[in-house]
Amino acid sequence: xxxxxxxxxxxxxxxxxxxxxxxxxxxxxxxxxxxxxxxxxxxxxxxxxxxxxxxxxxxxxxxxxxxxxxxxxxxxxxxxxxxxxxxxxxxxxxxxxxxxxxxxxxxxxxxxxxxxxxxxxxxxxxxxxxxxxxxxxxxxxxxxxxxxxxxxxxxxxxxxxxxxxxxxxxxxxxxxxxxxxxxxxxxxxxxxxxxxxxxxxxxxxxxxxxxxxxxxxxxxxxxxxxxxxxxxxxxxxxxxxxxxxxxxxxxxxxxxxxxxxxxxxxxxx
Amino acid sequence: xxxxxxxxxxxxxxxxxxxxxxxxxxxxxxxxxxxxxxxxxxxxxxxxxxxxxxxxxxxxxxxxxxxxxxxxxxxxxxxxxxxxxxxxxxxxxxxxxxxxxxxxxxxxxxxxxxxxxxxxxxxxxxxxxxxxxxxxxxxxxxxxxxxxxxxxxxxxxxxxxxxxxxxxxxxxxxxxxxxxxxxxxxxxxxxxxxxxxxxxxxxxxxxxxxxxxxxxxxxxxxxxxxxxxxxxxxxxxxxxxxxxxxxxxxxxxxxxxxxxxxxxxxxxxxxxxxxxxxxxxxxxxxxxxxxxxxxxxxxxxxxxxxxxxxxxxxxxxxxxxxxxxxxxxxxxxxxxxxxxxxxxxxxxxxxxxxxxxxxxxxxxxxxxxxxxxxxxxxxxxxxxxxxxxxxxxxxxxxxxxxxxxx
Numbered sequence: 012x013x014x015x016x017x018x019x020x021x022x023x024x025x026x027x028x029x030x031x032x033x034x035x036x037x038x039x040x041x042x043x044x045x046x047x048x049x050x051x052x053x054x055x056x057x058x059x060x061x062x063x064x065x066x067x068x069x070x071x072x073x074x075x076x077x078x079x080x081x082x083x084x085x086x087x088x089x090x091x092x093x094x095x096x097x098x099x100x101x102x103x104x105x106x107x108x109x110x111x112x113x114x115x116x117x118x119x120x121x122x123x124x125x126x127x128x129x130x131x132x133x134x135x136x137x138x139x140x141x142x143x144x145x146x147x148x149x150x151x152x153x154x155x156x157x158x159x160x161x162x163x164x165x166x167x168x169x170x171x172x173x174x175x176x177x178x179x180x181x182x183x184x185x186x187x188x189x190x191x192x193x194x195x196x197x198x199x200x201x202x203x204x205x206x207x208x209x210x211x212x213x214x215x216x217x218x219x220x221x222x223x224x225x226x227x228x229x230x231x232x233x234x235x236x237x238x239x240x241x242x243x244x245x246x247x248x249x250x251x252x253x254x255x256x257x258x259x260x261x262x263x264x265x266x267x268x269x270x271x272x273x274x275x276x277x278x279x280x
Numbered sequence: 281x282x283x284x285x286x287x288x289x290x291x292x293x294x295x296x297x298x299x300x301x302x303x304x305x306x307x308x309x310x311x312x313x314x315x316x317x318x319x320x321x322x323x324x325x326x327x328x329x330x331x332x333x334x335x336x337x338x339x340x341x342x343x344x345x346x347x348x349x350x351x352x353x354x355x356x357x358x359x360x361x362x363x364x365x366x367x368x369x370x371x372x373x374x375x376x377x378x379x380x381x382x383x384x385x386x387x388x389x390x391x392x393x394x395x396x397x398x399x400x401x402x403x404x405x406x407x408x409x410x411x412x413x414x415x416x417x418x419x420x421x422x423x424x425x426x427x428x429x430x431x432x433x434x435x436x437x438x439x440x441x442x443x444x445x446x447x448x449x450x451x452x453x454x455x456x457x458x459x460x461x462x463x464x465x466x467x468x469x470x471x472x473x474x475x476x477x478x479x480x481x482x483x484x485x486x487x488x489x490x491x492x493x494x495x496x497x498x499x500x501x502x503x504x505x506x507x508x509x510x511x512x513x514x515x516x517x518x519x520x521x522x523x524x525x526x527x528x529x530x531x532x533x534x535x536x537x538x539x540x541x542x543x544x545x546x547x548x549x550x551x552x553x554x555x556x557x558x559x560x561x562x563x564x565x566x567x568x569x570x571x572x573x574x575x576x577x578x579x580x581x582x583x584x585x586x587x588x589x590x591x592x593x594x595x596x597x598x599x600x601x602x603x604x605x606x607x608x609x610x611x612x613x614x615x616x617x618x619x620x621x622x623x624x625x626x627x628x629x630x631x632x633x634x635x636x637x638x639x640x641x642x643x644x645x646x647x648x649x650x651x652x653x654x655x656x657x658x659x660x661x662x663x664x665x666x667x668x669x670x671x672x673x674x675x676x677x678x679x680x681x682x683x684x685x686x
Contacts, residue, residue, distance in 0.1 A: 031296070049292065089289050096293060205301040208294060208334030208347035208357070215290040216348070 020075035020133045020170065024063050024099060025122050025150060027081070028090045029053035029142035050086025052093040055138030055147075059198040060097045062168055063136040067098075069169035076100050078132075080125050082118050088220060096206035096214035103129065107224045119152030121225055126157060128223075132193055134175065139163055139197035154195040162190055164199035285586050287352075294353055298360040301333060307364045313646050314367065314491040322494050324447065327371055327405075330361070336375055337400030339596065340384055344392055346400035351527060351593040355585055358531050359538030366656035367492035369535045374443035374493075375399075377528035378664070379406025382452050382469065382520050385599045386512035395450050395471060407448035408528075409439035409498050410521055416441075416666075420463035420518070424500065426455035426470060432506040433457070435470065438482070438499050441663070445496030446481040449474050452524075453500070454517045467517035471509040478503030489655035526617040527596065528664045530588045533620035536628040536660050537581045543631050543653050544574045547638045561638075570634040577627040584623055588616035615677050618670035625660035625667060632657045 028050040035044045060079070067075035079094040080103040081087050091102035105121055126132055135154075141147040154161035166185075167178035174191040180199055190196070206214070287295070306326050330336065338354040340346020347353065354376060362369035383406065384396050398404040415421035424437025435455050445451065451472050458466040472479055482497030512520045548571060551562030561567055595613045598605045632654035636643035643650040661667045 051293075051296070089293075092289070093293055096297075205305070205333065206293070206297050207332070208298075208338060208349060208353070209342070209345075210334075211290060211294050211297065212342060212348045214293075215288075216342075 019073055020066065020070050021131065022063050022066060022075055022077050023122075023126055023129075023132045023135045024056075024059055024077055024079045024094070025081070025135065025137040025153070026056040026059070026079045026090060026094050027053045027138060027142060027147075028084065028086055050090060052090050052097070053138065053142040054203065055140040055142070055198070056090075056094070057097060057203045058201040059136055059138045060094060060099060061201045061204045062165060062196070062198040064098050064204065065201070066134070066136070066168045066170070066175070073170075078103060078129065080105065080122060082121050082225070091220050092214045092218075093206070095218050095220075096210040097204055098206075098210065102218075102220040104220050104222045105225050106222055115147065115149045116152055119149050119156055122149070122153050123156035124225075125223070126153070134168075134193055135159070135195045136168070137195070137197060139199065150195055150197055157193075157195075159193055159195050160190055161195040161197070162188070163197040165196050166199045166201055168196060285583070285590060287356075291349070291352060291356060294349060295356045295360065298333075298335070298357045299363070301330075302360050302364040305329060306368070310365055311492065314652060315646065322371060322447070322492050323368065326368060328402075330368070330372070331402030334402065335361070336372065336402055336405070337380070338376060339381065339593075340396060340400040341600075344384070344400050345397050346384075351530065351589040351596060352586060355531060355534035355589045358534040359541070362535035362538035363542035365492075366535070366539055366653070367490045369539070370443055370490045370493035371405075373528065373531050373535060374408060375406050375448070377531035378408035378524045379444065379448065379450070379452060381527050381596070382408070382511060382524040383450070383471065385523060385596060386469070386520050387471075390508065391471065391511065399450070404449035405444055405447060407442055407444040407451040408524065409442045409445060409451050409453045411441045412438060413440055420467075422454060422456060422467065424453070424455040425459075426457050426468060428457065428507075429504075432504055432509070433468075433470065435472070435478070435500040435503040435505065438497065440497050441485070442496050442498050443493055445498050446484060446494050447474075451498070452511060452520075453498075454521055455500075457514055457517075461515065463518045465515045467521075468514050469511040469517040469520040470505050471511050472500075472503065472505055476503055476505060487659075489652075489658050522614075523599065525664055526613050527592050529617040529621040529670075530585065530592050532660060532664050533581065533585045533588065533617075533624035536624040536657065537578065537585050539653065539657065540574065540581070540624075540628045540631045541578055543628075543635050543650070544571065544578060546649070547571060547574070547635050550639060567638055570638060574631045574634055577623075577630065581620075581624050581627055584616070584620050588613070588620045591616050611677055615674055618665075618673040621664065621670045622667050622674075625657070628657040628660055 029052070030045050030048040031051040032048045034048070036042070037044045063077050067077065077099045078101045079091055079099040081091050082105045087104050087106070091104055095102055103125060105125060126135065135150065137150045139147060151161055162177060162179060164180055165177045166180055169176045171189055174189055175194065175196070177188050177190055177196065179186045179188050306329065309326060310323065334347045335357050337346035338349045338357055339351055340348070342348040358369065358372060361372050380396065380399050383391060387396060395404070399406055410422070412422050412424060414423060424435065424439065426433040426435045435453065437455060439445070439453065442451070451474070453470045453472045454467055455470060456466055457468040460466065478501050480499045480501070482499045485495040487495060548562070551567055551571070552560055554561045591609070591613050595605060595609055635650045636654055639648060639650050642648050646652065
């Protein structure tokens with residue numbers, strides 16, 4: 012047993028889905044044609060599970076319990092069963108969340124709610140990227156909701172005293188760092204694992220999935236997509252309407268335009 | 281015959297993960313060519329990795345530490361293995377389809393614990409020894425004898441063309457126990473462990489194709505096995521062999537299906553990437569016809585294989601549970617397996633020829649892999665019962681009225 016720990020580590024692994032198959036774009040609308048495509052566990056989620064399993068391996072005899080959570084946007088059960096086949100101990104499927112769950116902040120609020128209701132957890136380990144390869148801000152927002160430290164790009168994770176030792180890689184090089192528990196860890200370049208035939212069988216035939224209803228209060232507490240879009244629209248309108256001198260003063264007040272540069276520009280005119 | 285087949289989410293995940301595993305963890309580590317050396321250098325280190333994935337115990341239920349995925353799961357994985365390498369696919373098929381299956385189907389509780397469990401756990405490999413120098417497709421002509429003594433049997437004879445024979449931990453060996461009774465009643469199946477006294481590995485064949493699958497001669501000289509190693513009932517070895525071969529042929533169909541799908545995929549990539557006279561080769565109608573014929577063959581093969589796999593699954597479940605099996609089901613399985621064997625092996629032959637023509641001169645160069653695929657498919661029309669024998673099975677059943685007007 013590691014110092015400061017009298018129970019197995021508990022790790023929450025938020026997982027996301029991805030479309031499996033050839034994606035096409037509808038010419039008429041410019042939207043993705045996803046009809047008939049299967050939802051599967053996304054590759055970044057597979058890598059996050061691999062990282063969480065590394066933590067379990069390093070935990071030794073004390074062990075670690077890995078719980079996957081998925082906020083259902085369709086195909087949720089299959090995604091969680093695939094996560095279980097990869098080595099997750101228990102799947103939590105959040106159902107009944109409103110359509111705004113495609114909004115990262117609402118999804119983050121939902122995951123944070125699961126963290127609170129099903130905790131305590133020692134870490135949240137998840138994917139850093141979305142299914143289309145872009146950086147996902149969801150887990151950073153989870154860290155914000157829970158007021159936890161967050162680290163991105165982790166390639167290895169192990170218990171270390173009252174926290175975790177992490178291998179972290181950035182464009183500047185590779186580092187070994189320490190992060191306190193609990194924390195949010197976003198997986199970096201971790202080799203994916205492949206579910207065994209035994210694991211696949213058990214995920215479908217032996218194991219259950221915990222289904223929970225989205226906490227409507229937590230969901231409402233986050234900004235809805237409509238609210239965010241309206242906020243942006245308002246700001247744009249105010250910029251268009253503002254007079255030039257006011258704009259420069261506003262930028263200077265936010266230190267975006269240096270005083271000297273403005274003075275030079277003004278002198279030249 | 282009413283038939284609707286759709287893979288379950290579990291089976292789709294199995295196929296997808298097996299494909300990813302084979303193409304990421306196995307394919308990059310395969311030997312660059314198969315010319316250097318012959319049997320004896322099977323890539324067993326790669327086979328071990330596949331055993332760790334649970335693939336070598338696919339149809340065995342979870343209670344015996346298998347994957348519990350049935351014949352359909354076995355065929356799905358077989359397809360993905362053969363899409364990467366036909367030699368490893370042969371090792372897999374000889375082990376699972378005809379080595380492991382009869383032990384699981386006909387073994388008693390003790391035999392299942394002793395032999396099936398370690399195989400399903402991925403610790404042991406199995407083989408099937410039926411063919412002899414004077415008995416090929418005519419399995420009824422085998423000469424290997426098993427003389428009964430007080431506590432067991434002494435086996436004498438020679439088996440040939442035994443895939444996995446030189447490294448299998450357990451081999452199912454067929455021998456005559458009563459010459460007066462012929463195939464039905466006179467042949468018995470035995471389980472022979474690799475270190476048994478009197479059991480030796482003879483020649484390892486140097487072959488045209490599947491060169492990295494070991495094909496061994498097995499020599500039995502006064503090889504004693506205890507009576508507990510009789511598989512099934514004494515005198516019922518022929519039923520054991522035929523039952524295993526039915527499933528083996530379906531698996532073989534899946535393997536050729538996987539290999540042909542991969543060949544088609546490679547050909548499509550080739551004709552899109554390669555230009556002649558300023559345009560992609562794929563724009564030539566003659567090339568398009570070859571591709572379309574390959575795709576048509578594959579489409580039909582897929583239905584045939586998984587229909588036969590589903591039937592075989594029902595058949596094997598009844599045998600394993602000790603339930604009575606209707607003659608109708610047995611005949612349907614035999615016929616479906618024979619159809620699959622013929623169609624798929626001949627499909628891969630046609631695809632191999634087309635691929636070489638599509639690749640042109642490069643098709644004959646070893647580094648493109650097409651000539652290897654061409655060589656590897658030749659055996660599929662011969663082993664596990666030649667296609668001529670399969671046609672005899674189908675014709676015999678047609679003449680008896682089986683499958684007519686269904």
